[in-house]
Amino acid sequence: MKLSDHDLLQIDEEYLSSLSSAELLAVSRKMLEDLKESRERLNRTPDNSSQPPSSRSAYLGIPVEQDETLSDEDEEDVSPVEKKGTDDADGDDSPGPSGSSTPSAPGKGKSDSSGKKPKGRAGKPVGAKGFGRTQIIPIRSTVVHRAETCAACDAALPLDARFTARIGYVTIDLIRGAPDQPGLRLEGTKHLFGEVACRCGHISCTGPGTGDRLEIAGRKTATSLSEWRIVGPMLAAFIVALAKRMRLSRSKVQEFLIDWFGLELSVGTIDNCIREVGLAAAPVQDELIAELRASALAHVDETPWKQKGQALWLWVFATANTVLFCVGRRTRQMVLDILTEEYAGWLMSDGLMNYRIFSRRLRCWAHLIRKAKGLSTSLDKESKRFGSRVLEVLEYMVEEVKDGSDPPAAESILEEFQGYCELYRDYPPSEKVRSLAVELLNDWDVIWQPVRVPGLPLTNNDAERALRHWVIARLISHGTRTAEGSRVLGVLASVIETCRLRNVSPWDYLAEVIAERRKGNLVPPLPAPVAA
Structure with missing residues (x-):
């Protein structure tokens, strides 16, 4: 650079007006060279310089919606970047010697009138050989689930009554070692369900428990809660810990389980575990919202979040022992849906105008x-x-x-x-x-x-600290791909950060949640804060 900061501090309109034409031209040449050099630095990308690919913005190609309200702050605004690239069209058949396309075999590579190959039916073709689990899971124990009372007359069924097994499944769960022998191990358990006859002549039959079911438009398989799962509650919580706390992708979680436990799980099974735990813990958000609305002081902040082609925001609401996350637009309604207009506590925030509806407001x-x-x-x-x-x-x-x-x-x-x-x-x-x-x-x-007012906080650090882990996760994953994925993220992040804030293990609690919800029971209440 030709001019230093010390030089620029001395250049103002009065100084420029005092220069002769030759002197002004000399200064202008230096400033022009500096401007070109600065512009070239600004335009450096991983494509035209030695900058690493990780320096590229995570939000390239996402059109940013015009928010309903404006902020006094410019630091969190995301600049829209024009999308680049289009989907490649399928190529036509290769032309034959005469220039015409070579006829395709019946049922293969058949093109429509537009010249594109139609997509085949997703999934396994009818009649094709299927693929099942090849890994043999050693069974350590067998649990017989027999009816305790008659479904007809409510009489207690004797323990010596004959049990006839009808269905069963194997569950693999993670077992923690005792305090004197710490460690982790996987254990396979066979669960049997069947019939027991009562003296009244009625046959009572048991079966695996089932819970909520979430249907997603456009998806063939629904997310459902059921005891009929190969992944046990604690192993499911462990998978969530690897994916959300350790920020591992589904394939990296699969690799970890194979390398360290010798357990082979498909990426689809791992993904379904995370969705299932998110569905099981979803009612916890109602408890968190109720605690937020009753709090005397709440911190709120938001950061950009990408949801497959849509620029949204990850919101966080934090109190002394409660944290709530949710993904949505940067609007006033998002705040009202959580706190409502009747919120009577102090609200610490930044300068976003959406917060000005609250009278007891604080600024960071x-x-x-x-x-x-x-x-x-x-x-x-x-x-x-x-x-x-x-x-x-x-x-x-x-x-x-x-x-x-x-x-x-x-x-x-x-x-x-x-x-x-x-x-x-x-x-x-x-x-x-x-x-x-x-x-x-x-x-x-x-x-x-x-x-x-003595005792009020000066900064919004509580909310910003709660966001920090998930901002790093955003840089790795580039956000979520579906609305369901955003909801699961909000639920699991809320439970994990709230339990951490209360000095309790989120994984023990999530394992309890998944076990109860698979049976169709209500979600267990959040653990009370434990003194450090």
């Missing part, structure tokens, strides 16, 4: 400090002066709140600072200066609530 000072720091390093003298002043006041107020603020002294400083911000409300040269000044003035009382 960390966002304002970052913006002030950005202006304080500006190459424009006036922008630098304004940013430095905002940063000075914010840092002073942080110390005041920590040490126990002196309300009269603080109010005097804030009154003077408010007048200073009014001077920059319509500052023409810099849009960023105007934006920060207007943001401070529009939310003036909200921003300085912690100065007047």
Whole structure:
């Protein structure tokens, strides 16, 4: 670069006006060279430079919807990028010697009038040889599920009554070792169901339990809860831990199970486990929403989320011992669906206008400090002066709140600072200066609530910390592909983060949830917080 930051700080309109034509031309040439070099740096991508592919934006090719409301903040906006590439059409048959296409064999490669090969029926052709499980699972124990009472007369069935097995299945589950012998092992269990005859002559028959069933339009197989599964409750929770907590793909989970446990599961079985656990734990969200609405202080934040061609947002609502995630649009209705207009607690958020419907609102000072720091390093003298002043006041107020603020002294400083911000409300040269000044003035009382009410938080760190793990997961997975996948993500992330916040194991709880819900029972309540 020809000009350094020190040089640019000295270049303003007054300096340029004082130069002669030759001097101005010389300065312009240097600035032009710097501009071209900067533009070339901005245009570098993994396709035209040595940048790694991981530096590419995860949201390329996703059209961004125009939100119903606008934000005071620009840092989370996602720029729409024009989609590139089209689907490749199937090629025509190769032309014969005379230039015409070679006739296809009957039933193979037959083209329609448009020249495209019609897609065949999905799935195994009728009559074709099927493929089943080839791995032999060693059976460690057998559980006989026999009726305890007669289904007709309600009489207790004697234990010595003859049991006739009719159906059965094998379940593989993960067994944890004792405290004196820690470790993990897989264990196969055979479950038998059948008939027992009563003295009244009625034959009572047992069968595997069943729970909820979720039908998805366009999908042949529904997600359902049933005890008739090869994957046991704790193993299902372990698969969720690998996929959601360790951020492994379905194929990587499959690889892990083969390498470390010698267990062969298909990618489809692993995916179905995750969907099933998400369906089983779905009612927990109602309990979390109820706790959020009753809380005295809630933190809320949102981050972009990709759902196969649609730009959505991952929302998080966090309290002292509750975390709720959901995927949806960045609208006011999303907030109202969770908290409702009757929410009476304090709400800590950023500057998004959707939150302004709540009277007891707080603003995150960390966002304002970052913006002030950005202006304080500006190459424009006036922008630098304004940013430095905002940063000075914010840092002073942080110390005041920590040490126990002196309300009269603080109010005097804030009154003077408010007048200073009014001077920059319509500052023409810099849009960023105007934006920060207007943001401070529009939310003036909200921003300085912690100065007047002791004990209120200064930042939205609780919500941002809850989002951090899932933001990293987004960089790896690039989001979800279906609405069901987004719902499963919200449910499982909510349960995992809430249990972590309460110092309890989310995997023991999820195993209990899947076991009860497969039987058709209600979801167990969330564990109470445990002191650290």
